[in-house]
Amino acid sequence: MFHHLRPAIASLLALTLVTGVAYPLVVTALAQATFPEQANGSLVRDARGTLRGSALLAQPADGPQWFHPRPSAADYASVPSGASNLAADNPALAERIAADARALAVPGQGPVPLALVTTSASGLDPHLPPAAARYQVARIAAARGLPVEALERLVAQHTRHPAVGPAVVNVLALNLALANRAGL
Amino acid sequence: MQLHDFGLILAFFVLVLAPAPWLGRYLYRAMEGQRTLLTPLLQPLERLCYRVAGVDPGAGQDWKRYTGALLAFNAVGLVLLFLILVGQGALPLNPQHLPGMEWSLAFNTAVSFVTNTNWQAYSGEASLSYFSQMLGLAVQNFVSPAVGLAVLVVFCRGIARRSTADLGNFWVDLTRATLYGLLPFCLVLALLLVWQGVPQSLHAYVQAHTLAGGEQSIPLGPAASQIAIKQLGTNGGGFFGVNSAHPFENPTAWSNLLEVAAIILIPVALLFTFGHYVGDRRQSRALLASMLILFVLGLGATLWAELRPNPALAALPVEQIGSLEGKESRFGSVASALWAVTTTAASNGSVNAMHDSFSALGGLVPLFNMMLGEVIFGGVGAGLYGMLLFVLITVFLAGLMIGRTPEYLGKKLEAREVRLLVATLLVMPLGVLVPAALAACLPGAAAAVSNPGAHGFSQILYAYTSGTANNGSAFAGFGANTPYHNLMIALAMLLGRFGYILPVLAIAGSLAAKTRAPQGSGSFPTHGPLFVVLLTLTLLLVGGLTFLPSLALGPLAEHFAAVGGA
Incomplete structure (x- = not known):
């Protein structure tokens, strides 16, 4: 050798x-x-040129006035990112989802969209299914004093329908529009 | 399943199957040194490599010399990669000032990339410098599939050539596989991925001020170039810790389609390369049919399992659809299931969803795919030589049934070949069952388990199956980064790689030395529906049955407990 x-x-x-x-x-x-x-890195800057994030990475958005991204097992940490890795039959998973669903449920709007109570694989999922964004519209409308229809239009405007994947809407794009009052 | 789900699956099969005959012919011509479209561009580079290495490209090697060269190359690669990982703190291209890796983790990682496994017990963005990624991991991402491809063409030559010891030259096969077989396709895929949003930069991480008033560190790096070879070379080692689920690795539904197709593009094409070597395309079609049957069955079962609501959430006021825990919105259940089946059929360790959070049966199919030894398309080269071993076993069993000396494509199988074949059958059980049983018994080792019940055992089983099958994916909650598991999984990966390569090269040497017996009316044809069925059943019985008891203790127990409400 x-x-x-x-x-x-x-x-x-x-x-x-x-x-x-x-x-x-x-x-x-x-x-x-x-x-x-x-x-x-698909960086996103605001009108004053301040770096606000990446269009591809979810960021925490607490408070009723923002669209909330999917929950993150790593608390939206980007270095390193992470997942819950809870097994489907792990009691901790059902308990967490039950508690989150109680907190999120809006009377009269049907069951809570699953995307809003399950953590994503990356912990940085930048998207929501459109239904999960619409589910938050009533809360944001009340917090910002905006008409519900305008917010629903905003969600529809930002929804993408790729031919080879589910429809999604980018949460940071929605929140930037809210911050800039663009299209409202 | 909605329209876009069917769109994805249709586009996937078209992208993978349509170019395969052409690509298979290209790879055959490239590996045999015949003129191809890219020869004018790549030949100067190829000659330069031979000059630097001091290699005479015309010098043939017998199977022992070939094996020696292959082992020397892998040993040098292992040592160099280990040193880079341990010493990255003192090396350039380290804008985040990351320290060197701990030795057991560095050994595990070096073995993992040299054996084309890409098991990752670390998180790339938090532990690896750009130097380690580019000059360490990415290089092995190229040369480890190139070694697999080299071993495959040696096996093909062993079947096709007569009364000779000359099986080709390892250095030539390695260089051609890298330059012609992988590099051009990576260049194209990398740019397509950047277009979809994958970063490609040598800049340090940047800080953003989030809308809600916080700070976010945005990791960057030469990601696209590495992700292209990670998929095309059936490697799977993520640039970022959460692998192809990370929005920077796999930003859109389109990037997902490109990547999942890239994973088995070359393994499918190699079936046709084999047909060119043996001068019989019916052989390619028979193997393709058998692999497609197993692939489609596995995909169907996983889709069914992942689209069903999780019974543990049935009583909660939430949407009752297939689970989204550990899945990304832009992929959903269907693209996640397709990815899981494709990566575990091929030996690609990347994940775009967390297999740990899959339903019990959704996790069983990937596990079973790996237990078969990654032969449903499989890794570059490695999948097909693994499948050809099963073909020889099938031919041997058929020979026993009809009472004739078994022969394959004119080559008689005799005691020496059959002994070597049986040795390869022991690799998977030895690498999976023994260390998994040990890990389940040793209290320190079992502490790596993160989920309760039967699923906890599945986590151990998955880790050692993934290691031995050289896959690299994980039930990622499993806390594998301990010295014990780092070393044991490294041993499993070495066994799973060289436990096949050495017998395959020996069989190739012994087949090449034989004359070609004329095909008589009593020869058992190795094409056509009868052989496809026989081969598929042999795979399931010989390859799969060994693991049924362990599957019963893990995912099957988990499934029946979940649906039974226990």
């Missing part, structure tokens, strides 16, 4: 230069040239 050592080390170094140095640098250069916004 020892006479193989020289080609082994030399091949590994050569392939490291190709796949570990040249390849990521070429991709970085091409990505920065063609899609700079996405390549740098």
Whole structure:
């Protein structure tokens, strides 16, 4: 095996230069040239240029006046992100969901959307199913003194329907619109 | 299931199956040094690699020399990666000033990436510098599937060649697999992923002021380039800790489709590469049929299980749909189930949903896929050579039934080959059942379990199955980052990788030395529906039955307790 050592080390170094140095640098250069916004993390800035977050990462939004993203097992930590990893039959899961559902339930609006009481896989899910956003509209309308219809229009405006996946609405986009009063 | 769910599944099969015949032919021509579309671009680079390595590309190797070269390359790779991980604190490209890894975790991680497993007991964004990701992990993400592909083409040559010891040259196969087989496709996929929103930057993490008045650290890095090879090379090691569930790794339903198709693109194409080697495309179609049967059955069962409401929540005032705990909104139950089945059929350890929170049966299918030894398409190269071992076993069993010397494509199977075949059958049980039983008995080891009841046992079983099958996904609540599990899972990964590669190379050597017996009227045909059925049943019986008792203790017990309300 020892006479193989020289080609082994030399091949590994050569392939490291190709796949570990040249390849990521070429991709970085091409990505920065063609899609700079996405390549740098889809960052979102407000009108004054302050960095407010990434369109792709959920952020905590407490208070009745905001759309709430899905619950996060890691409390929206981004370094590192994390999931609950509770088994379907773990009593802790049913207990947590029961408590959250009690707190969230709006009389007359039917059962609580499951997305609002289950933690996402990443803990940073930036989206909600449209029904889970609409479920929060009455609360936000009351807190902000806005008409319910305007908020429902806002949700509809921001809903995306990809042909190969479920309809979703971006929570940060909704909250930015609320903050800027845009489209309301 | 709604319209977009059918759209996803249809698009997936089209993306995977439509290019396979063309891609399979391209890979055959590339691996045999014939001219391809990309030869003018890549040949100078290929020649440069040989010159640097001091390799004569025309020099053939017998199976022992080939094996020696392969082992030397993997040993050097293991040592170098271990040193990078332990020493990253002193290396460049570390804008977050992350310290070196603890030794047992570094050993586990190095074994994991060298064996194409990508089991991750760490969280990338919190523990790894850009240097470790790019020059350490990403390099093994390229060369470990390239090694798998090399072993596969040696097996093909062993079947196709006659009365020779020459099986090709490891350094040539390794270089061609990396440069022609993986690199061009990664470049295209990486840019598509950036377009969908995956970051690709060498900038340090940035701080944002959230709308609600808090602070958020936004991790960045050269993610897209690494995620492309992570999927195309059936690796699966996430750039970020929560892997392909992270919105930066997999931002949209479209990126999800591209990635899940990329995972089995090359393994499916290799079926056709095999057909070119043996000069018989009917063989490709028979293997494809058997794999598709098992894949579709597994997908159907997982979809059924994941679309049913969780019985534990039936009495609560919440929407009664398939569970969304540990799933992302942009994927939902269907894309999560498709991903789980695809990644565990192939040996890709990435997850876009947390398997730990799947229903009992939704978690059983991924587990069972891995227990078969990752042969339903499987890892790049590794899946097909694993499947070919089952083909030889089927041929042997058929030979016993009809009372003739078993032969496959004109090569007689004799005592030596059958002994080696039986040795490979022992790899999965040895790597899974023994350490899982140990871990369940040792109090310190069992403390890694995070869920109560039968599911806790499933967590242990999943960890060692994933390691031995070189998959890399996890029931992620399992606290695997302890010296005990780091070392034991590393051993399982080594056994699962080299416990197949060594016998496969030995069988290839012994087949290549044989003459080709003429196909007579008594030969058992290895194509057509009869053989497909026989092969599929052999897989389920020989591969699967071994694990039935352990499945009964884990996911099956969990399922019956859940539906029975116990």
